[in-house]
Amino acid sequence: MRFRLAISVALAAVTSLIVSLLVAVQPAQAAVGLRISNGRLVEANGTPFIMRGTSHAHVWYQSQTSSFANIKSLGANTVRVVLSGGRWSPANGASDVANVVSLCKASKLICVLENHDTTGYGEQQNEWTLDRAADYWISVQSALQGQENYVLVNIGNEPYGNNNISGWTAATTAAITKLRNAGFDHTLVVDAPNWGQDWQFLMRDNAPAVFNSDPDRNLLFSIHMYGVFDTAAEINAYLDSFSSRGLPLIIGEFGHNHSDGNPDEDTIMAQSVARGIGYLGWSWSGNGGGVEYLDQVTNFNVSQLTTWGQRLFNGANGIRATSVQATIYGSSTSSPTPSPSSPSPSPSNSSSPSPSPSTPQPGKSCTATYSKINQWPGGFQADVKVTAGSSAISGWRVTWTWANGQTISQFWSAAVTTSGSAVTAVNMPYNANLGAGASATWGFLGSWNGVNTNPALTCTAS
Known part of the structure; x- marks a missing residue:
């Protein structure tokens, strides 16, 4: 998300999806903490972990530490935390990152830490390269060592705008290599170019090569769904392109509205639940630059949910109904219950609506x-x-x-x-x-x- 920046991006028409050839995705080689196994994010004990949460703009609101517990109180199992190495100040050094991790763990949240300095590379001022973002993670590595069960590293937020995005593949693989060589065993999260929306399909088409460039095979791709994804057909086609090749994907950001179009949040959430894909809404509170409507609560007050917050946390296929706490924190105090208006099944058991019987047809088996x-x-x-x-x-x-x-x-x-x-x-x-x-x-x-x-x-x- 282009935080605090007025967004004026002319998006080209979305081209027809050309699904890449099937690739043999090798299982994760690293067995440390959260990892990718058979195309899914799993915990160290092998339990699949499906993210349900939101983003918190910590770098701009470092005093809002109660947000972690408040996000958890609405049922989330994950929080994506915005950090900066210096493009915005005060920068988040190792001591602050360690505190963020402790806040996540205290609230029994899985922590996706993202470097926001790369946002819109090629179209903004003072934006960072992915290589520089990798250097930032190395500079705070002391706060992340031993936290592989609790932390994923989102290398760089929306690392390319819409200009000269051809460098994304090489820059991404180089950043992965740098972090692995530095000793990072965490699941690494990779954002798409085109301000995260991949409307030119560069991440989609190069995902197999990028995934296999990681010696740990512990890589999670992240698509941001805003105005580009305003129809069910576009959403399903993009999700199909990853699932058909066994490639792991999350919806790392999405909203109910946007200046570049009206996202189909109902399909985004329903298909995430039906397919077992993680999603993270944008964002908790504090938006500016004309996108204040993306706040989920007003003035960081958990008791003042906005329309978007009500939809995300309490609506059909929402967080409260479908979130399951990570097993690293022990059993959840309550089980998710699906909304009765949900068009797709929620992760549940006996509380789900009865499926329609399949009537046997002659000659079909x-x-x-x-x-x-x-x-x-x-x-x-x-x-x-x-x-x-x-x-x-x-x-x-x-x-x-x-x-x-x-x-x-x-x-x-x-x-x-x-x-x-x-x-x-x-x-x-x-x-x-x-x-x-x-x-x-x-x-x-x-x-x-x-x-x-x-x-x-x-x-x-x-």
């Missing part, structure tokens, strides 16, 4: 394969792969009965309901249609006690 991805004391993660038979299908339904009392606590890419030990999962609109022999995968988190045998699955197609 499917099979379902169950895979246990990770298991730890009391918990596990599993995927279910649905494959169409010899004919195309337009819907699928998977059922099973647990044999050992397991339960499902969170799910993605399917609408799931349970009745006792019986489980029913039905396709989402975006993964219903499968060509002959084509597959779709959905997943979930569950709990177990004593024995955790794999169930026998039944798949019906329509």
Whole structure:
């Protein structure tokens, strides 16, 4: 977000999406703290972590330390913190960064720390290069060592404007290399060019090469969704381009309105929930330069939610309904409950609406394969792969009965309901249609006690 700057960006028409060839994305090599595994952000114990939170402009409002606890009180599990190495002052040195991390941990929030000095490189004054941003992170490394379970490093916010963005790929890979060589084991977050919106698709098309340039394969891509993403088609096409290649993505910023157009925040949030993608709204409070409407609370007062704040925290597919606390902080005091008006399933269990049954059609069939991805004391993660038979299908339904009392606590890419030990999962609109022999995968988190045998699955197609 161009903070405190009037935004006047002429955005070209969004071109048709050309999905890149599938790439073999290697698993994360570093097993320290938060990391990328099979295209998803997971904690050290293998539990997927789906960000639900907002950004806080700490660099300009360093006295507003109560914001961390207030953001948590509305259900967030993550806060993205704006920092500066000197483009704005006072700069955030190692001692202040250490304090920010402690504030995040005290409120049981995962902390995404971002350097804002790179914002709009090529179009502003005194903006920093990504190389200089990497040097900033190295200068505060003492505050980040050993915090890999709690902190992600967002190398540089919106590191290129709309001018001469061709340098983004080389600059990004060089910054990654510099940080890894300096000993950073954290998950690194990479923002797109075009003021974060990637309307020229440079990040999208070069994401496989950038991801594989990281020796740790511990890289998370971040798209900022404002006026460029004003239709469901544009949002889904961009998200599809990453999911189809197994590349990890979060929506690192988005709003309900903007000077460059009206973002479709309903689709952004619904698709994030349906796909198990993290999102971070912009921003808590203190906006200027004509975008004050992006404040989520008035004057940093948690009891004065704005219209945008109400939508983000309390609306359909909002933070309060879909956020799950990181397991590094222990069990959450309450489970998320989906809004009844939610058009897409929220990460939940028995409180979700019952899915519509899939009516079997003659000549149409499917099979379902169950895979246990990770298991730890009391918990596990599993995927279910649905494959169409010899004919195309337009819907699928998977059922099973647990044999050992397991339960499902969170799910993605399917609408799931349970009745006792019986489980029913039905396709989402975006993964219903499968060509002959084509597959779709959905997943979930569950709990177990004593024995955790794999169930026998039944798949019906329509």
